Amino acid sequence: MSVSPNAPTLQVILLACLCILHINLVLPISKLALKMETWFIFIFTLCVTLILKSVFDSFISSKEKNKKKLPPGPFAVPVIGSFLWLRKSLFDLEQVLHVLRAKYGPLFTLRIGPQPVIFICSRSLAHRALVQHGAAFSDRPKALATSEILNNNQHNISSAAYGPTWRLLRRNLTSEILHPSRSCSFSHARLSVLNTLLRRLLLNKSEPVTVVDHFQYTMFALLVLMCFGDKLDDEQIKQVEAVQRALLLSQARFNVLNFWPRLGKIVFRNRWKELIKLRKDEEDVLIPLIRARIEERKRQDSMVAYVDTLTGLQLADEGNRSLTEGEMVSLCEEFVNAGTDTTSNALQWIMANLVKYPKIQANLYKEISSILGPPPPPPVTSDMATAVAKEEDVERMPYLKAVVLEGLRRHPPGHFVLPHTVTEEVELGGYVLPKGAQVNFTVAEMGWDPEVWEDPMSFRPERFMSGGKEGFDVTGNKEIKMMPFGAGRRICPAWNLALLHLGYYVANLVWYFEWTAVDGDDVDLSEKLEFTVVMKHPLQAHLSPRCLV
Numbered sequence: 001m002s003v004s005p006n007a008p009t010l011q012v013i014l015l016a017c018l019c020i021l022h023i024n025l026v027l028p029i030s031k032l033a034l035k036m037e038t039w040f041i042f043i044f045t046l047c048v049t050l051i052l053k054s055v056f057d058s059f060i061s062s063k064e065k066n067k068k069k070l071p072p073g074p075f076a077v078p079v080i081g082s083f084l085w086l087r088k089s090l091f092d093l094e095q096v097l098h099v100l101r102a103k104y105g106p107l108f109t110l111r112i113g114p115q116p117v118i119f120i121c122s123r124s125l126a127h128r129a130l131v132q133h134g135a136a137f138s139d140r141p142k143a144l145a146t147s148e149i150l151n152n153n154q155h156n157i158s159s160a161a162y163g164p165t166w167r168l169l170r171r172n173l174t175s176e177i178l179h180p181s182r183s184c185s186f187s188h189a190r191l192s193v194l195n196t197l198l199r200r201l202l203l204n205k206s207e208p209v210t211v212v213d214h215f216q217y218t219m220f221a222l223l224v225l226m227c228f229g230d231k232l233d234d235e236q237i238k239q240v241e242a243v244q245r246a247l248l249l250s251q252a253r254f255n256v257l258n259f260w261p262r263l264g265k266i267v268f269r270n271r272w273k274e275l276i277k278l279r280k281d282e283e284d285v286l287i288p289l290i291r292a293r294i295e296e297r298k299r300q301d302s303m304v305a306y307v308d309t310l311t312g313l314q315l316a317d318e319g320n321r322s323l324t325e326g327e328m329v330s331l332c333e334e335f336v337n338a339g340t341d342t343t344s345n346a347l348q349w350i351m352a353n354l355v356k357y358p359k360i361q362a363n364l365y366k367e368i369s370s371i372l373g374p375p376p377p378p379p380v381t382s383d384m385a386t387a388v389a390k391e392e393d394v395e396r397m398p399y400l401k402a403v404v405l406e407g408l409r410r411h412p413p414g415h416f417v418l419p420h421t422v423t424e425e426v427e428l429g430g431y432v433l434p435k436g437a438q439v440n441f442t443v444a445e446m447g448w449d450p451e452v453w454e455d456p457m458s459f460r461p462e463r464f465m466s467g468g469k470e471g472f473d474v475t476g477n478k479e480i481k482m483m484p485f486g487a488g489r490r491i492c493p494a495w496n497l498a499l500l501h502l503g504y505y506v507a508n509l510v511w512y513f514e515w516t517a518v519d520g521d522d523v524d525l526s527e528k529l530e531f532t533v534v535m536k537h538p539l540q541a542h543l544s545p546r547c548l549v
């Protein structure tokens, strides 16, 4: 995507110039110098040509040299650098990246692995890359050996290369399950999971309540119901959860297998077998659920679930074949995992801030009760509470939306996006990113930029209250001010669903309960890096039902 003509084009221009020069300058001179020998004219022309060529050559090569300049970065020892990188997660490097940004500026390179890894830390460069030159920045790196097993050779949305398969899978998700018109299809699932959550919180024997596991289970159960249909019982959901957790928690242990996969399979034979077994356990649990769902759908036309949308897909670039059961497992796994830790952690961060700042909680409660009235008692029996803040109520609560957005700005669940790669050589910020280079973006830092956000580290939902009728554009299409969901073509396809879920659960949790801090506890907002960025000291709070009858 370079804007300057390439070297061969310039060579052609140069030859054309020389011909013109020869005809216009050298021939008339030669006519004037009638007595001159032909050999002299020939040498004269040749000299002028050579001088001009060398001037052009030096012009081109200095341009080429500049053009080839990678963003600056520290020196890294080949192989050893790659090995160290594979042993670390991206999150471990956050501190290092901070130092590198101060030294090299908002665009720098880490030389690790066969391709350079480039970090983009400025909002405007991120916008230029992801939105203005989206097509060039939307590929993903080739999957590592262990990921290939888990995502079936890049047959899921997040790991698929930028091409027809990715487009098909992503469009299927956004036009079916995530289509705004489908939102109310899942109201029943949302309500049923909310009831489970309220009961779990009420029946909790220990006081104060540590909420993180309850939030995680809630988000997981909801996505499982959206994926496999809402007939699944608690036992089945727990089975799915067990295999998914086992895989997630052991992923760091498998990183070393990616350093030199062929050797890794021999040296770390048992670890490799462990990975294969975990994948098989997952298939043993998910494939029967997929088959059962397909059968059920034949019998009755119930609510659409994600699995239903997968059965009719044809992979055009692979001989128009249907998805295999293994590929469906990878897609279902992605659906439930992509939204569980991200949403449940965002929920925990938001509730932690509402406990820490009772005034903000009181303002929020005021807004909720002004729309819904006073809350009923929370459900303790198996009767379903139906008096809840519904999806359409949440839409009418601007302060609630502001609280959710402020939570995502201040505590984005991911401090980076998933790695991108560039599809062709591109210029950015005066440097050149070669084809295949890996690119990442410092998501958290962008949302903390003091140029945009006054006093960025404090929690102030009011900053989102002045967005006018349109509201705040979280997609960053016009300008990136924060990017908790990424931006451009690879932006989280479920950003709308995630905002709805956060608004829905925060509204109900605050309507039913007053949340207060443990005596003498100042709610510690320190972070810890896991699959997402979590609270180092999980939130504990006293929950008092607002209506006791």
Ligand code: HEM
Residues within 6 Å of the ligand: 157, 158, 159, 170, 223, 334, 335, 336, 338, 339, 340, 342, 343, 346, 412, 413, 414, 416, 417, 418, 419, 484, 485, 486, 487, 489, 490, 491, 492, 493, 494, 495, 497, 498
């Ligand atoms: C608060 C909740 C969530 C946050 C903060 C979040 C954030 C993100 C981010 C940062 C990315 C990477 C974007 C990039 O690589 O440029 C992403 C990708 C993705 N997310 Fe989410 N996400 C959330 C919820 C969900 C949910 C609920 C689902 C599914 C139901 C989901 C499905 C996906 C998928 C499939 C991708 C890959 C997109 C692609 O590569 O084209 N996410 N998300």
